[in-house]
Amino acid sequence: MAPPLCVVCKTERALIKRPKNHQKLCKGCFIQIFEDEVHHTILSSGLFYPGEKVAIGASGGKDSTVLASVLKTLNERHKYGLDLVLLSIDEGIKGYRDDSLETVKRNAAQYDMPLKIVGYDELYGWTMDQVVETIGKKGNCTYCGVFRRQALDRGSKMLGIKHVVTGHNADDVAETVLMNLLRGDLARLSRATSIVTGSNASDVKRSKPLKYAYEKEIVLYAHHKKLDYFSTECIYSPEAFRGSARTLIKSLEKVRPSAILDVVRSGEDMARLVPGQTQDPCACKTNAAPAPSAAEEDNGGGCGSANGRSTGGEMAAMEKQLRENDKAAEEKLETEITIPKSNGTGDRSKPKEPKASSITVPIMKQKLGSCERCGYMSSQKLCQACMLLEGLNKNRPEIQI
């Protein structure tokens, strides 16, 4: 049976069933819609200003590769006037990061963007391989996450850049919302859902332009745009709680595709109720205010590649199926191309317009000092990285302090 026509252009055959709402689209319309939605997110939250220098946190994984590709496309198409740079963190994980960094180097050439690589070894005196050797595999994602956050900040400072964008997608945000909900940590919800995070004490702003993009659509986009990315997962085990939250999100998506965006929006709504926090999911009229003190947020956890983590298996299966579909399509043109099925319904693909009555609470100034040891912003005497390092260094006899 020949595939039906694309519901948008009504001329091309629909080869893609959109994971977000099951719309049947041709390849061209899917790519266009994906880019338009990211453009809408960027415009509606006033994410950039003309001439801004922006560092893209690039891991070589699908999320940041798609982010770099889409930003390059939109920057040229809509004349954002952005100066885009790739910023990569080398955690020092043999067989994982060294390979993915090769991908980033190729991306830099493909997208004609400068690339800066900052290593954990030069920043902290420890590679992740050494950390794992010392503390074991359990809990290593905590170290990696804390180190990564500071590393991106420090790397962008080295480049004189005040805005870092990361490839966090809707699945990542939904996962973090659930985790904070399950922990009863509403204060963190705001940081998890906010498109812009920053801190009064830091002049480096963070944002996630792919916040409303489904992970499955990112895989589809990367596939159909034939992007060069690295799809091996971090070799060290992810945090168990995060893995469970992710599995839950994916199960919900199977029976109700809109569940991911629903959780993101519920997170935004709940964050608005937290005193001292402000949230505007789609601030069409105003600039997005940074959520306070994201200095030590756990958004995205470790494995900053956001590379599928515990559900890497599912994403890998999807990638494999896409490749097989391509092969089948080449061999037999009339083969319908589908992606793994799910049964739910839901047609809420568009980001909600902001509610007229949305409550905006002024941001409470948080008292943030700086770390006694390294000067990085911190509400404690020592920042999280220095606290972790203190523990690590105690366990390394040759450099005991």
Ligand SMILES: [Zn+2]
């Ligand atoms: Zn079409």
Ligand SMILES: [Zn+2]
């Ligand atoms: Zn410190």
